[in-house]
Amino acid sequence: MSKLKILFLCTGNSCRSQMAEGWAHYLKSDLIEPYSAGVEIHGMNKNAVKVMAEAGIDITGQHSKHVKELSDVAFDYVVTVCDNANETCPVFPGKVKRFHISFDDPPRLAKDAKSEEEALSHYRRVRDDIKEFVSKLPDNLN
Numbered sequence: 385m386s387k388l389k390i391l392f393l394c395t396g397n398s399c400r401s402q403m404a405e406g407w408a409h410y411l412k413s414d415l416i417e418p419y420s421a422g423v424e425i426h427g428m429n430k431n432a433v434k435v436m437a438e439a440g441i442d443i444t445g446q447h448s449k450h451v452k453e454l455s456d457v458a459f460d461y462v463v464t465v466c467d468n469a470n471e472t473c474p475v476f477p478g479k480v481k482r483f484h485i486s487f488d489d490p491p492r493l494a495k496d497a498k499s500e501e502e503a504l505s506h507y508r509r510v511r512d513d514i515k516e517f518v519s520k521l522p523d524n525l526n
Contacts (some may be wrong), residue, residue, distance in 0.1 A: 387417040388460045388522055393469045395425025397448045400465045400487050403511055406436050406443040407518040416521060419459070421451040423472045429491060435507040439515070461525055465514070483525050487513055 390408065394401035401420035408418035427448045436443050451474060463483045464470040470484045490510045494503035518526065 387415060389417045389419070389457060389466055390461045390463060391451075391454065391457070391459045391466045391520070392418065392420040393451060393462055394420070394422050394466050394474060395468045396424045397422030397450075398426040399432040399490055399507075400510065400514065401469075402428065402432055402446055402448070403436055403514045404463070404518055405446060406441045406467055407515050409520065410441050411515070411519055412428040412521055419454055419457065421449050421454050423451060425450050428515075431490065431494070431504060431507045432511075435504060435511045438508070439511060446489065450512055461522070463525070481525070485517060487517075 392401040392404035392408070401422065405418045405420035408416050412418070423511055425448050428446070433443055458478055458516050459476060459480050461483055462473065462476055463485065464473055465485060466489065467485050467486050470486070473482065488506070488510050490507040493506035497503035497506070
């Protein structure tokens with residue numbers, strides 16, 4: 385059986401979609417061929433990399449990319465992980481199924497944090513929310 389090709393799409397492909405790709409590699413590599421991209425490119429978020437490493441997931445080999453860079457991939461699913469990506473999601477050819485789930489934006493939440501630990505707590509919560517979602521893939525895409 386071939387693996388499902390799933391694209392996790394976010395605004396800048398710096399945080400939430402990167403975490404989702406990392407979790408999918410770690411938890412579902414037998415079922416899913418995961419990708420992540422953004423409708424823009426913001427670069428990798430250092431705090432996302434840090435909290436994923438805390439959970440034993442190394443996403444340093446991933447990089448921020450624009451969705452156009454993956455135009456040659458025939459995805460089975462496109463999962464938008466933020467409202468902006470859902471609203472600006474490009475049209476994909478073929479029988480791609482779209483699914484939307486909105487995760488909080490850790491950089492926005494952490495912006496007013498009084499300490500690094502408080503800022504990281506937002507990243508950790510969203511990381512764990514994404515893990516919970518990814519752990520139920522692909523059954524939760526119906």
